[in-house]
Amino acid sequence: MSTCGACSGTGKVTCSACGGRQHTSRLTASGEVDISPCIVCYGTGRMRCDFCGGRGRIGSEEPAPVRPRGPRERATDVLAGNWYDPQNNYFLIVKQGGAYTLTGHGGLGQTATGTATLSGNLVRLDITDVVVGRYTVELRLSGDTMQGTIRVMGFPMPLVLTRH
Ligand SMILES: [Zn+2]
Numbered sequence: 001m002s003t004c005g006a007c008s009g010t011g012k013v014t015c016s017a018c019g020g021r022q023h024t025s026r027l028t029a030s031g032e033v034d035i036s037p038c039i040v041c042y043g044t045g046r047m048r049c050d051f052c053g054g055r056g057r058i059g060s061e062e063p064a065p066v067r068p069r070g071p072r073e074r075a076t077d078v079l080a081g082n083w084y085d086p087q088n089n090y091f092l093i094v095k096q097g098g099a100y101t102l103t104g105h106g107g108l109g110q111t112a113t114g115t116a117t118l119s120g121n122l123v124r125l126d127i128t129d130v131v132v133g134r135y136t137v138e139l140r141l142s143g144d145t146m147q148g149t150i151r152v153m154g155f156p157m158p159l160v161l162t163r164h
């Protein structure tokens, strides 16, 4: 918003029909000068500023329209991102030159490193964990969820990771 330069912010300009004299004069058929109030400005000598529409200001009154929020912006990669397990530990998978590397994070900070490979919708995580050592997990990828079975000390445990 800025002040209209045409009317100096008053929203009114000098009537162009009467030049601000507030009346018009014309010669009648009998040669007399007929003076009558200006019908354009109703005898005020001023008329609405066309440049600003009489508001005295230029620019939109409306705040900039808010762009409607589309669907959540998708991660650009099917696998890159933060994958959380139900205990809120997560793997951060990063794509680096066609290969995926991962780091595992838990309550104690980074707990694992490894790699991830994707073939079809099957994700294979090769993980070296500071506690349990090296292990491999195969998970089925479906959108922002991957699930499968993890072997912990020889026992199969279901594992579900969701990307946030
Ligand atoms: Zn104006």
Ligand SMILES: [Zn+2]
Residues within 6 Å of the ligand: 015, 016, 017, 018, 019, 020, 021, 022, 023, 038, 039, 040, 041, 042, 043, 044, 045, 046
């Ligand atoms: Zn006028």
